[in-house]
Amino acid sequence: MIERQGDAKASTSIPPALADRHRRGGRIHTSLSRGSILILAVVLLSLLSVLALLIVNFVLLGTKVRNSLQASTEMLYIAEAGLAHGQAFCVAHGTDSSQLAPHMEELDEGGNSYEEDPFDVWHPFGNGEYRVRAFRLSTDTPPYLKHDSGVLLVATARLKGLGRRRVCLLLEDPPSCLPIAWWEPG
Secondary structure (H helix, E strand, C coil): CEEECCCCCCCEEECHHHHHHHEECCEECCHHHHHHHHHHHHHHHHHHHHHHHHHHHHHHHHHHHHHHHHHHHHHHHHHHHHHHHHHHHHHHHCCCHHHHHHHEEECCCCCCCCCCCCCCCCEEECCEEEEEEEEEECCCCCCECCECCEEEEEEEEEECCCEEEEEEEEECCCCCCCEEEEECCC
8 A cells, every 4th residue: 555645643545556547746536537527528529619610600601792792793783784785875876766766665654664675685794694675755754853854774684593683874865865863773
């Protein structure tokens, strides 16, 4: 038996196997304390795993938001290219009403027209495509921004599988076709 030096008045004896195997820093560690360390390690690893999953989820969400914003901005640029195309067409053919008339539609009472039009085709542009529809405003149609005459261009852009975005441009009557207002319908 090994005797432990402690107080001069009392000495305790510890079995040699226990003293050799479990002595660390002057303390005796039992198998119970080893088990609690294992449980603590498992709980800590579980918490770190949950934290790692939350971080990955946060990064993936940020990537989705960034991609959505990028696609929306790209669709806006494509739609603006469509408006520029429509305005250039109006300026080029504005003096010849016979050339411009087939490409114009009269708006119905609700402000919409659904008839197909030769100008109403999808044009490829960048990673997407756009379509422009032209409407002639008259005194019979509801006024747009306090104007009862002019040309209303509606450009729709789409990216493959990512959606559509629409913008409108109100122009003065031909031949000037100067922009009056630009907006994105809600």
